[in-house]
Amino acid sequence: MDIQVHDIRKAFDGHAAALNGLSLSVTSGELLALLGPSGSGKTTLLRIIAGLETPDSGRLLFNGTDAAHRSVQERNVGFVFQHYALFRHMTVAQNVGFGLAARPRARRPSRPEIRRRSEELLALVQLQGLEHRYPTQLSGGQRQRVALARALAVEPTVLLLDEPFGALDAKVRKDLRRWLRDLHDHTGHTTVFVTHDQEEALELSDRVAIINAGRVEQVGRPSEVYLTPASAFVCGFMGACNGLPVQVRDGAAFLNGATRPVADGLRVADGPTVMYARPHDVALTTDDTGPGLCGIAEAVRVAPGLLRVDMAVPGLDTRLELDIPMSDAHWTAVRPGQPIQVRLTHCHVFPS
Amino acid sequence: MPPAAIAARRWRVRAPSVLPGFGLTLGFTLTYLTLIVFVPLSGLAWHSATLGWENFWSLALAPRTVQALRISFGTALIAAIVNAIFGTLVAWVLVRYRFPGRRLLDAAVDLPFALPTAVAGIALAALYAPNGWIGQPLADLGLTVAYTPVGIVVALVFVGLPFVVRTVQPVLQDLDREVEEAAATLGASRARTLRSVILPALAPALLTGFALAFARGVGEYGSVIFIAGNIPFVSEIAPLLIVIRLEEFNTAAATAIGAVMLMLSFGLLLLINLIQGWSRRRFGHG
Numbered sequence: 001m002d003i004q005v006h007d008i009r010k011a012f013d014g015h016a017a018a019l020n021g022l023s024l025s026v027t028s029g030e031l032l033a034l035l036g037p038s039g040s041g042k043t044t045l046l047r048i049i050a051g052l053e054t055p056d057s058g059r060l061l062f063n064g065t066d067a068a069h070r071s072v073q074e075r076n077v078g079f080v081f082q083h084y085a086l087f088r089h090m091t092v093a094q095n096v097g098f099g100l101a102a103r104p105r106a107r108r109p110s111r112p113e114i115r116r117r118s119e120e121l122l123a124l125v126q127l128q129g130l131e132h133r134y135p136t137q138l139s140g141g142q143r144q145r146v147a148l149a150r151a152l153a154v155e156p157t158v159l160l161l162d163e164p165f166g167a168l169d170a171k172v173r174k175d176l177r178r179w180l181r182d183l184h185d186h187t188g189h190t191t192v193f194v195t196h197d198q199e200e201a202l203e204l205s206d207r208v209a210i211i212n213a214g215r216v217e218q219v220g221r222p223s224e225v226y227l228t229p230a231s232a233f234v235c236g237f238m239g240a241c242n243g244l245p246v247q248v249r250d251g252a253a254f255l256n257g258a259t260r261p262v263a264d265g266l267r268v269a270d271g272p273t274v275m276y277a278r279p280h281d282v283a284l285t286t287d288d289t290g291p292g293l294c295g296i297a298e299a300v301r302v303a304p305g306l307l308r309v310d311m312a313v314p315g316l317d318t319r320l321e322l323d324i325p326m327s328d329a330h331w332t333a334v335r336p337g338q339p340i341q342v343r344l345t346h347c348h349v350f351p352s
Numbered sequence: 353m354p355p356a357a358i359a360a361r362r363w364r365v366r367a368p369s370v371l372p373g374f375g376l377t378l379g380f381t382l383t384y385l386t387l388i389v390f391v392p393l394s395g396l397a398w399h400s401a402t403l404g405w406e407n408f409w410s411l412a413l414a415p416r417t418v419q420a421l422r423i424s425f426g427t428a429l430i431a432a433i434v435n436a437i438f439g440t441l442v443a444w445v446l447v448r449y450r451f452p453g454r455r456l457l458d459a460a461v462d463l464p465f466a467l468p469t470a471v472a473g474i475a476l477a478a479l480y481a482p483n484g485w486i487g488q489p490l491a492d493l494g495l496t497v498a499y500t501p502v503g504i505v506v507a508l509v510f511v512g513l514p515f516v517v518r519t520v521q522p523v524l525q526d527l528d529r530e531v532e533e534a535a536a537t538l539g540a541s542r543a544r545t546l547r548s549v550i551l552p553a554l555a556p557a558l559l560t561g562f563a564l565a566f567a568r569g570v571g572e573y574g575s576v577i578f579i580a581g582n583i584p585f586v587s588e589i590a591p592l593l594i595v596i597r598l599e600e601f602n603t604a605a606a607t608a609i610g611a612v613m614l615m616l617s618f619g620l621l622l623l624i625n626l627i628q629g630w631s632r633r634r635f636g637h638g
Contacts, residue, residue, distance in 0.1 A: 050537055051537075052533050052536070052537070072533075072536040072537055073536060073537075073539045073540070073541065075537075076539065077537055078537070079533070079534065079537040081530045081533070081534060083528075083530065085528060085530035085531045085533070085534040086531075086534075087531060087534075087535075087548075087549055087552075088553070089552040089553065089555075098535070098538055098540070098548075099538035099539055099540075102535070102538060102539055102540035102541070102544050102548070103539060104541075147534075150534075150538065151537070151538075153538075154538055154539055
């Protein structure tokens with residue numbers, strides 16, 4: 001199902017606006033991540049789509065028809081809560097069958113049919129044999145999968161997941177992530193999930209919508225938002241990012257007081273601006289004629305496959321962070337206190 | 353392992369714990385309960401034992417006594433059921449809605465605790481008497497409340513209300529809203545959510561409130577005697593009969609009634625506790 005969110009606004013009593021004229025479209029069958037820091041409004045958006053909150057203004061369309069006035073029950077969405085919200089007094093099978101058993105009599109499947117459906121779904125989420133357990137007897141990952149099976153049981157038009165892996169430990173989270181991706185490919189539900197973990201968003205989704213202060217900053221494929229961020233916020237949020245305040249003259253960027261440009265060939269108007277470069281876009285160099293930076297390696301730490309270096313650069317208040325891959329032949333030469341020379345292989349400049 | 357060691361292991365009272373003080377607190381609890389509860393009650397049991405078996409049963413099964421017990425337990429049960437339903441409703445309104453005067457109403461719930469029961473009894477009797485504010489219109493409809501078992505139920509509902517409200521309220525407050533939202537997203541109507549999601553969650557607390565209101569109703573004296581009319585075989589409650597027997601210096605009969613009340617109450621409360629334990633386990637607090 002297609003979902004169109006158009007210029008939605010929502011404010012809670014006594015707080016700054018949670019959503020500030022947010023627009024977004026979700027295409028049928030895709031797995032979309034809503035990524036943003038806490039308090040950015042991403043959960044509010046998810047709840048508005050589900051019908052658990054009412055927007056103050058704006059339009060919400062399901063397959064092109066207005067859905068804003070439909071009740072939660074009528075929307076037929078599958079919602080998975082961060083803390084699972086399982087019914088604790090019901091067994092796993094009863095939890096999964098709840099949506100079917102709660103239908104009005106005319107549309108309610110027979111008991112054996114409900115049991116068959118729950119068993120089928122429990123097999124899908126790989127929880128066969130746990131039908132008669134109570135939620136408190138399950139691990140976090142198992143509970144999450146029960147919640148998912150319960151949401152899928154009503155054959156929802158869209159699956160909404162609020163921080164689905166937020167309360168799980170790293171290993172389980174990684175397994176479930178891959179598993180959810182497979183499940184999505186298998187069932188083909190339109191799925192929207194909220195997360196504050198950029199790695200999760202990048203790994204799992206078809207498209208990522210980055211939300212900040214109640215607005216969409218950028219929507220795109222994971223590689224797009226990572227490689228070509230649309231704003232300084234996206235750049236900083238999608239991973240570590242060095243900010244370099246520079247003066248641009250004729251397409252060349254200079255740090256304060258420097259005569260050698262940091263980068264050249266920029267298509268940016270002259271004047272002060274900030275350049276952004278990720279740690280892995282800063283490389284060691286021996287060429288001292290082209291653009292580049294000289295400084296002192298201050299802290300040097302080993303991480304899997306790379307060397308993390310904090311570099312002090314004259315004219316720069318903060319340390320420059322760089323990741324040197326161990327495939328770089330010169331990495332062993334970098335030691336704390338040593339002068340090093342680097343250049344930027346890639347950088348971003350955003351219109352202010 | 354020798355059998356003695358297995359037995360010792362099985363009968364070990366306490367599991368190793370990082371929280372110290374088990375011996376001290378258990379000792380205190382036992383001493384305290386002995387002084388406050390067991391000694392007075394065993395006095396009653398002791399006294400009734402001196403009556404002799406046959407004598408005891410002939411006193412306990414006297415028709416007037418049986419009828420008084422039936423009225424006491426019956427009205428207490430009905431009142432506790434009424435309180436369980438409407439007390440939950442009151443708790444629901446107090447927790448779920450915000451309206452002017454809510455705190456005042458919340459405070460008023462405890463008044464039946466604070467008011468001397470005799471005052472409550474006289475007030476209720478005046479209200480429900482055939483010429484009272486409420487009794488008059490009811491009398492016009494052909495209903496009499498005062499001086500009948502219905503009057504007793506009214507008085508017991510009054511004194512028992514806070515028990516249900518105060519036990520259900522905190523549980524309702526802590527109830528996870530997401531669970532209700534989950535039910536709604538699964539297509540459940542409000543009534544369905546109430547029935548299959550909220551009520552089961554409230555059940556243990558509701559049972560506690562019910563048991564407390566019931567126990568209080570069985571033993572209630574002050575508020576009942578004014579409105580009940582105290583007609584033997586019709587609206588005479590067991591506690592009143594005990595007092596009557598005492599005034600006749602018939603301690604033997606008073607003791608017998610007291611002992612029977614004690615046994616019945618203990619049995620019923622134990623039963624409620626067992627049901628509660630079962631529902632708690634089911635609910636995962638086990």
